[in-house]
Structure formats: structure tokens, C-alpha cells
Amino acid sequence: MTMLPTLRSLTTNRELSLLLLTPEGALPTGILDAPIEWVHSSDLADPTPFLSPGQVLLTTGTQFDEAAGGDSAELTTAYVARLAAAGVSGLGFGTEVVRAGTPDTLVDACLRMGLPLFEVPYRTPFLAVARAAADMTAEERFARRSWTLAAQRAIALAALRPDGLSASLQELSRQLDRWVALFDANGALDRVFPPEAAALASAAEDEATRLLRRGHRASSSLAAVGETVSLQTLGRRDQLRGVLAIGGSTELDQASNEAITAVVALAGLSLEQSHTLDRARNRLRSALLAALRRGDVELAQSVSVEIWGELPEAPVSIALLGAPAEQLHSITEYLEARVAERPGALFFAPDPAVDNQIALVLGEPGLPVLEAVSANFAVHVGVSEPGGYADFTGGLTQAEQALARSRDGAAGVSGFGELAEEGVLAYLSTTDAREIGRATLQPLRAHDESAGTEVLRTLRVWLEQNAQFDKAAAALGVHRHTVRARIALAERLLDRDLSGFRGRAEVWAALVVAGEEPSA
Template sequence: MITVQDVLSAPTLRLTSMSGTAGVNNPITAAHVSELTRPRDWLQGGELLMTVGLMLPMTESGCRDYVRDCVAGGVAALCLGLGHGLPYQAPPAPLVEAAREFGVPLLIAPDSVPFIAITKWIFSRIAEEEKRALEDAIELSYQLTAVAAGPSPLSGLLGTWRSVSGSLCAVLDASGGVVQLSDGVDAAFLQDAEDQVGRYTTRARGWTAFGGAGRRELELHPVRIENPLAFVVLERSADSALRHASNVLVSLLSLELERRHVAGEPERQRRAAALAQLLRPGLRRERAHQIASGIGLSRDPLQIAVVRSTPEAVADLTVRIGSALPDAVLRQRNSDIEIAHPESAGLADLLSGVAEGCAVGIGALVPVDALAVSAMQARSLVAVSARLGRAVDAKEGETVQLLLRLGSADVLSGFSTAVLAPLDQLEPRERVELQRTLEEWLRANGAWDPAAAALSVHRNTVRNRIDKVAALTGRNLDQADDRMELWLALKARAVTPSTDEPD
């Protein structure tokens, strides 16, 4: 990195500063000549901006506006050329004062040093630094490559990177779980890394490859783009050699993670075949436990989840889910991914995040010899999940409302109105009274006393009201079909309530 002090110290340039030590550590990234009085739009930041002041209004306000504009453009320093045939033979006081006011280094170039000499010197130094950085990066890449060929590539690569660069690095799986950490990784770094992974996997609005809180800026590198196998998260460095070498680090880590995945394919196939046996109906309990223990499913009970993907994405998604659920056993079945997993309170949320946009059905928690039942439930719930647009678990309550939500609002409203229309014609007070009585009576399975207790009325009052409902609707409430029709109508009315109901 070239600084203003480096330029001042160059014996061939013989520049002097009119601003003392202000800004001498500013980095210089380029040299630029301009006689514009408003050069900001032509700057990228970090320039040594050279001028002879040809168009510059040499007044206090004119110089202040000029320097302010240069500061807004991000200049590292200003350089004024003096000498024979130039507008100024000595530093103008208004420009010197403006530079001091804004803390911008003002350098003076003597008549014998043309701007082209300063430009060539700066770009020559930049080229030398880039060459040196590239050589350092190549040397560091050789070290990393040698470590990658060793017995412990992941830990070796992260350890070498930490010792050489001083930067932290973490390798996380598809769900943000830790695979490997470099020394010195603290809770704050890990939280930032997990947040970056979460933002990537959910494609949060405004996501970028760089993030982190406070002074720390992190780089996130997914191993595979669409359905990442893992993530490499490291501190972003300002050193160009480390930036070059970080690409090699990420490549070597990615190769090792891919190698591990490929090496584990035979074992995954064996576990998938064993899961297929466990999902067969009628498996004896002893045999089921034997098979489950052989593939690491030692916990009992278990549950089955099914994720429906597409033929093009199912393979990558299987890998991603496997990384997110290391304790699970997976089987790919056409476009479905069947997952055997111990009960997890966050399983639905995790699968919804990892398999975003896919239908997810989750069976009940069952003994290992009854996994076929859980699988049947999960498969049947996939279609329900596709309709509802969310994961559906067999243990969810309100099954009737779940089924009702599969219909459109118009259909449900039409059905409930058709069944309850005779009651809707009553005065609001009587209508609500009869509907509440009917609902409590049906909930009590036709028992008079429990319904009366729930309504705080006499059992004869309940009987009279139910008789009136039967007469109005034409239903025989001794018949299960008629009771169910009224029950479904009430539930449909609850899902799509009428807007004219009284408070």
C-alpha cells in the first residue's frame, strides 16, 4: 500500500507538504490530473489529484468549495504544480488554508518535476506491490496445497490460514452447523457466520456475499451455488496477497468437502437401502431394531418426513438435507426424499428453510417397527402441504379445519350457507343461540348434560333448541351423516365467517 508519506519521501519527486503531518498515512490508489473546479464525479477515491490551478477561483470561498468537492470524491491528497509558465509561482494562501481546514494533504510539485513523473512513479510502485503480492500469494498457495494433501486437510488448511494471515475462518454445513473452526473463533464471529448462512439460504432481501457486524467484515463462499453442500466463512482482508490466496483456500476446502461427500456415497446408499427395509409393513420388532441399529438409528421412537422436489433438483437437495440433518437417514424415491429422524421440535421449520418452496409432510412419532405407518402419513400429507403452502405434521390438531382449508373460501362459504341457511333467516339473537347450542351439543357427542353445563342452561333447554335446529334444517340428528354435515358446516363457517354476524 502506497501512502502520502511514501510519495513525500521519494527523493526523485522532491514534493513538499503545506499541511504538516495531516493525512500523511492516507493510502494512494491512483494518480489523476484535472483542472476541473468540481472533479468529484470523475474520482473513484484514493487518488493523488494534481492541478496547476488554471481554472481555480483563488478566493477563500472558491478554494473551500473546491477542496470540499475533492474530499467528497475521496481524494487521498492534492498536489499543486508551481513554476515557470504556470499560474502560480508560490502556494496560494486561500488553497493552503482550505486544505488545512478540511485536513487534506496539499503537496507542492516544483517546476522541475512534471506531473507525468509523479504519475509514473506512483503506478510503478503500485505495479511492484501487486507483483510482490502475487508472489506472496503463490507462495502461500503452495503451502496451502501441501497441507491439503496431508492427513487432516480441513483442520490443517484452517490452521495454516490462521497462522499466516491472522484471520478467522469457519466451515459450516448447509444448515449453519459447525464442521470445522480455526483457532480463535469466538461466539460473535460464529453468530455472524450463521447469520450470513441464514441470509443466503433464505435469500434475504439485500443479501450480499459480504456481511458481519461492527468492524468485522466476512466473506461467505457456498460450496455449490443452488443447493450448497457447505459454506466457507472467513474474515475479509485488505491485504492483496491474502485476497488472492483466499481464493485458493476456498477452492481447496471445497475440494475436500466434495471429496468427503463422494467418499461417503456408498455408506449413504447402504443406509438408504436399510431405510427401505424399515419402511416395509409388518416388520418384526426385533428385526426392525437390528436394522435401525446398523444404520445409527438407535433412538426409539422415530418419525418419517417426506420432501417433494423435482427430478432436476432432488439429488442436490438430498445432499443439502443430509448436511442439515446429520443424525437422519435419507432415501431418494423418484422426486421424493424420505427422511427418518428422531423427533425434533424444529424439524418442520428446518425442512421448510432448507427445502424452500417444496411440499413437506411429516408423519407421527412411532416405534421403529411401525415406521411404515409414519411414512404413509408423511406421503399422504405431501399433497396437503402443496395446497397449504407450508409443512404439515400429522400431530397437528384441528384436523377438520386443516381439511377445510384445502377448499377455496367461496366453496366453503357456499357449503356452510347451504346447510345453515334456515338458521341464518332467524333473528340474530336466536340464530347465535341455536348455533352455539348445536356446536356444544355436537362437541359433547350428543350428550345433553355436558352440553347444558357448557352452556350454563337446563338440559331441557338444550333439548328444545336441538329439536328446533332439526326441524329448521330438516336433518335427523340421530343419524351420524347428518350430524357430520352440520359439524362441517359450522367449522366451515368458522374458517370463513360471515361479515354480517353480530358482535
């Protein structure tokens, strides 16, 4: 509960005995609860040069003395208008000093201008009103300083927990009564407290990404979904590790910002340490991958048990995942979480032989991770057939071939088993053989385009029908002599003898690798 002075707290203070003359219902909403910066007294006809917005003015009304010609409705209205324009929060009129009671013209003018007006009785010195406001301000400052110290202590204690970063962010959210989110070095939402605020935090993702792309420490704020969101980069200049975002319906005060500063320092240190630790872990994982390639399964197993748990039990599938460099950190964190969830289901390591590639070793329980990571990050994945660790290099080769086939289409998971079912020619279609096949068939395609014939289609259907002229003619809906004539023309254009297996096999291969698939 705030202790800053407001018109409500002053006018309800029994010791001051102030009387509000302008009913709350006739005033702007919330004006009685707005914080007061200071209480000032003056009887000048125009005190506004000495006033600041948010201040309360006290006056005894000598400027409204009828003898001085000051008690006209026009002059009073102009006086109140100047105060309202200057942002004065309220006006207090001291009675029984110059005149008894508060002038009706002043009450009417304040009602029209929406300026709160209260009466100060003779027994209440103006100094007492100012002191009451000052005391409330001092109490509030002391309370906020005490809150800051308590909040910083609670955050520091939270940082000592096993997951110190998450615990610190959660504690900050609790202390501020706001949602707190962490975006990773790529600008993706990493974690948010409370979790149900994830949708609100996502609205700040573009701004977090913008700050990170600038490449140096910065802060900003934005209005999103009816809230004010404050963002602060984490990490050293040119080595940013993420962005801290805090959202709420009101502006942050100095005490809140001091607590946030403490968390920014803790989070930056934690992310820097985490980055260093991640690099060390990745080097160790890569070393274990090299050991598995050499066939030293016992060494890889003994090290893995101490750090991550047992390696997946054979038979295992080997998978290769290719991803853009900017996604590697996020994918690695995702896989680390899956390893923690199901120890022994999978092992992964950055492939030191190929940039931006991750190798995975998976038992059957870990296989669903491949579809999940491919869907979440839109990456290509190739996976081998299950086998033992003794044929680890063979599994890697299968995964490489499957990954190459996966890259031939949309992001997804391609299995070597599917590739094997399609046959050798299907695999060749992913290599440079495709251009050779197209070049081989180009004379037929050029003739069909210039002469309006269907030699290429006829040849394709004829081979599909095991080079039987009658069946090909039936499939094409033409006479068998027409098929014979077209095949003879194809032989001349291709300069190949199609009467034997070798010539037919070469043309069939060209059709497959060039993408000229036979019709059903």
C-alpha cells in the first residue's frame, strides 16, 4: 500500500480537519488518489510561475479581497484556470484569517474546472498540512528503501538454488507483482514467470530481437496489449546473451528499478557462466562422439554416465540434424532438456566434422524427439536404421545419406530405411546425376516441343510396361505400330540401342534421376 500523500489521505487525516468542498463525483476520476509532490502556500494573484505539476496550493484568499477588487467571478475563474493549466493537484483555502468561509465564486470555479478544493480551518496551520505531506513522503521513501533491500536479499537467496536464474526471475516477478520474461540470444522466448503470462510476453519478442541485433547493451520500453513492457539486454557489449522483459499496467518506480538492476546483474552473470559451461559441455560431447566413431564405446559410456547418464541401449539409431548457426544454441538447449527428462533415451553432440550439424544417438524411446525438434525448429533430419555400436560409422553414413535426401524437400525427418526402399536410383536423384539424366533426355524433350510429338512419354510408358509394345499401346491409347515408330525414333535421337537390357537400364535411370517419374 502506497504511503505517498494524496488529497484523499490529507482530507481524511483527522488531525488536520480538512473539509473537501468539491464532491468527488464532480471531479476527474482518480484525481483524489494522485500522488502529491509538494504543498506550497501563496496569496499571489498568479502563483503559477512558482508551482510545478502535482503540487497542492494553500491560500488565505487575500487576492480575493473585495477592497482590492478581486472578488469578481471573472477574476476568480481566471485564477482557477491558471492553476488547472499549471497542473496543480488541489487548492486549499484557509478560513478565518482574511475572511470567514470559502468564497462561493471560488467553489463554483473549481467545480467547473475540475480542480479539487478543500477548506483549511483556522486551528490548522498551513505548516501542519505541509508537514503531514512531507511525513507521508518520508515514510514512503523509507518503506520503499526497506522493500528494495528485502527484495534484493530474497532475489540473492533465490540465486543460490539449483536453478538460480529461474528462481531469481520467479522471485522478481513475485516481488514486483508483474510478469518477468527472459529471451535468449536469438530473441526467442526462453522462460516466463508466471507461466500463464507467456502470451503477453510473446508480444515483446520483436522488440527483444531488435535490441539484440543492435549488438550493444541497451534498454527500451513499449506499450503492448494494454501494458507497459520494459526491456533490458543482458551480457557484455558485443556478447549479448539475452533480454530481460518486465510487463505491467503501471510505470516502475525507483525502488522497483533498483531490484531489477540487481537481477540484470545476476542474470547476465548466470548466462555468461552458462554459455561458458555450454561450450565446455559441447566440446566434451564432441569428444565422446569421436570416441564412438573410433569404436571406443567403453570410454564414451564411462564419461557419459558421470555427466548425463547411460548412453542409449543398443540397438540405436544415428541421426544427423542440420540447422542455421543462429538456431544451434536454441536446439542444443532443447535437446539438453530432453536428455534431463529421459536419461538414457538419447545422446547428442555437435559434429566437429561438419559446421552447424548435430549428431544424435537414440534408443527407441528417444526417436519421437526427432519429429519434435524438426517441427519446432523447421530443420532437416536424417536417421539411420537401428544397429549396434560396433557399426557406428555405418550408421553415420546412413544418416548422412538420409539427411541429404531430407534436404531435397521441406524440413522434416527422412529415414535411411525409406531411402533404401526407393532404391539406388532414387538416391542418385539427390546428387549431380540429376543433371546428367536431364542432359541424356534433352534430345527427346526438344523434339517433342518442336514437333508436338510424345516420344518421351511413350518411351517412359513402354519401359514401365517391360518394353511390351501391345501393353504400352493400350496404356497410351494408340496403335502398337505407333509405339514401335516412336521407340525407333527415340533410339535415333538418343543414339542408343533399346533392344537390350543395358540400353533400356540407362534410359530408365535417366528418367528416374531427372525426375521423369513413370506414370501409374
